[in-house]
Amino acid sequence: MRQDSVDLSLSALFRIIWRNKRLLSIIGIVTLIVSSIISLVLTEYYKSSVVIFPARINSLSLNESVIKRGNISDFGQEEEAEQLLQIINSEALQELVIEKNNLYEHYEIDESEKYARSKIRQAYNGNVTAKRTKYNSIDISVIDEDPVMAAEIANSISEFTDTVKNRMIQARAKTSMTMIDLEYARLERELASLEVELDSLQQLGVMSDVERASLLEAYGSAQGATATKLSKQLDINKRLGGEYDGIARARELVVDQLSRFKNLHNQFVADSGIDIPQKFVVDRAVPADKKAFPIRWLIVAGSIFSMLMFTLILLIVRENYQSLFTA
Numbered sequence: 001m002r003q004d005s006v007d008l009s010l011s012a013l014f015r016i017i018w019r020n021k022r023l024l025s026i027i028g029i030v031t032l033i034v035s036s037i038i039s040l041v042l043t044e045y046y047k048s049s050v051v052i053f054p055a056r057i058n059s060l061s062l063n064e065s066v067i068k069r070g071n072i073s074d075f076g077q078e079e080e081a082e083q084l085l086q087i088i089n090s091e092a093l094q095e096l097v098i099e100k101n102n103l104y105e106h107y108e109i110d111e112s113e114k115y116a117r118s119k120i121r122q123a124y125n126g127n128v129t130a131k132r133t134k135y136n137s138i139d140i141s142v143i144d145e146d147p148v149m150a151a152e153i154a155n156s157i158s159e160f161t162d163t164v165k166n167r168m169i170q171a172r173a174k175t176s177m178t179m180i181d182l183e184y185a186r187l188e189r190e191l192a193s194l195e196v197e198l199d200s201l202q203q204l205g206v207m208s209d210v211e212r213a214s215l216l217e218a219y220g221s222a223q224g225a226t227a228t229k230l231s232k233q234l235d236i237n238k239r240l241g242g243e244y245d246g247i248a249r250a251r252e253l254v255v256d257q258l259s260r261f262k263n264l265h266n267q268f269v270a271d272s273g274i275d276i277p278q279k280f281v282v283d284r285a286v287p288a289d290k291k292a293f294p295i296r297w298l299i300v301a302g303s304i305f306s307m308l309m310f311t312l313i314l315l316i317v318r319e320n321y322q323s324l325f326t327a
Contacts, residue, residue, distance in 0.1 A: 013312075013316075016312070016315050016316060016319055017312070020315055023311070024308060024311060024312070027307055027308065027311050028304055028307070028308055031303050031304045031307040031308075032300060032304055034303075035299055035300045035303035035304065036296075036300055038299070038303075039294055039296040039299040039300060040296070042293075042294045042299075043145055044145065044291040044293070044294070045143045045144065045145060045291060045292055045293040045294075046143065046144060046145070046146070046147035046150050046287070046288040046290075046291055046292055047141060047142070047143045047150060047288055047292035047293075048141070048142050048144075048147065048150040048151040048153075048154045048285035048286065048287065048288055049139060049140060049141045049142075049154060049283070049285055050139075050140045050154045050155060050157065050158045050281065050283060050284060050285045051133075051137050051138070051139055051140075051281075051282040051283045052084075052137060052138050052140070052158055052161070052279040052280060052281050052282060053081075053136070053137045053138075053279060053280040053282060054080035054081045054083070054084040054136075054138070054278070054279050054280075055080070055277060055278050055279050055280060056077070056080060077136065078136060081132050081136050081137075081138060082132070084138060084161060084165070084278070084279060085130060085131075085132055085138055087161055087164050087165055088130045088138065088140065088157060088161055089130060090164060092164050092167075093157065093160050093161065093163075093164045094121070094124055096156070096160045096163065096164070097124075097153060097156045097157055097160060098120060098124065100156050100160075101149065101152055101153055101156060103120060103123070103124065103153075104116070104120060106146075106149060107119075107120065107123045109123065127142055127143050127144060127153075128140070128141070128142050128153065128157070129141045129142075130157070137282060138279075140154050140157050140158060140285075141154070142154040142157075142285070143292060143293065147287040147288045147289070148287045150285070150287070150288065151285040151286055151287045151288075152285075154285035155284055155285050158279070158281060158284070158285075161278060161279055162276075162277055162278050162279070165278045166276070166278065173268045173269075174268075176268050177265065177268035177269065180261055180264050180265050180268060181265065183261060184258065184261045184262070184265060187254055187257055187258050187261065188258065190254050191251065191254045191255065191258065194247055194250055194251045194254065195251065197247050198244070198247055198248065198251065201240055201243065201244045201247070204236055204240065205232075205233050205236045205237070206236060206237055206240045206241060206243075206244045207233075207237055207241075207244075208244070208245075208248065209241070209245060212237050212241055
């Protein structure tokens with residue numbers, strides 16, 4: 001026997017709705033009451049946001065021989081924004097924010113319990129969102145039951161981005177400065193050794209190339225004992241002049257290296273004590289005067305719509321039961 005097809009036309013749907021209007025009305029009213037009560041007892045959350053731009057500069061420049069790393073007024077590019085976003089999401093920054101705002105107590109988590117650290121991380125990450133916008137800024141949003149606390153947490157995150165990044169720069173600068181100082185000390189020892197060698201040659205009568213030219217000119221016009229004395233000096237300078245020039249050139253090279261390492265040392269001293277803003281704050285967070293969640297009318301409307309649609313589907317199945325489930 002041929003089965004009747006399921007009729008899902010608008011007229012058929014309206015007939016089902018009309019025949020069951022009393023049931024649908026009761027379900028709608030009950031859902032309205034229940035969803036309203038639920039929406040009223042849901043915890044209210046407030047949202048505060050901070051918008052920041054990364055700064056391009058990450059170091060101070062003390063002299064012209066040091067390569068500048070950016071102007072203090074330059075905004076950072078995509079790379080700087082991603083780096084700053086990593087710092088915002090770092091565990092080091094989270095620890096500072098948690099400690100400053102006493103979030104263990106605020107989120108009612110016992111620090112002594114076994115999984116306290118995991119719980120505070122979960123609570124923190126569930127309430128804090130940081131993302132890069134299409135304008136290359138970073139939007140830090142915090143939701144909380146307390147609007148004042150939401151604003152304080154958001155501003156703390158913005159504040160500690162400077163702290164964490166400056167600490168990273170300082171730690172790197174101190175390590176580099178130690179290496180620079182060791183090399184500087186080695187060059188100083190090398191310079192002292194070269195100067196001893198030059199002093200020894202000078203005591204033997206060896207002169208610089210400029211002085212040797214003057215000596216040769218004086219020998220040409222000298223006579224008698226003076227010429228004999230100058231001749232001996234010329235012989236010494238001919239034998240040891242090349243060695244003297246080589247040591248003198250090596251000394252100049254070491255002096256130049258010492259000067260450059262001194263500049264680097266000064267740069268790393270500046271970096272090791274750096275404490276400058278690493279971002280531009282566009283908007284500081286302020287306590288919200290209106291809740292962000294829950295949106296009660298949306299909860300009620302969504303609940304009523306969902307329940308009525310579910311009921312309507314069951315009624316359609318019941319009306320077409322034989323066509324759907326019997327041979």
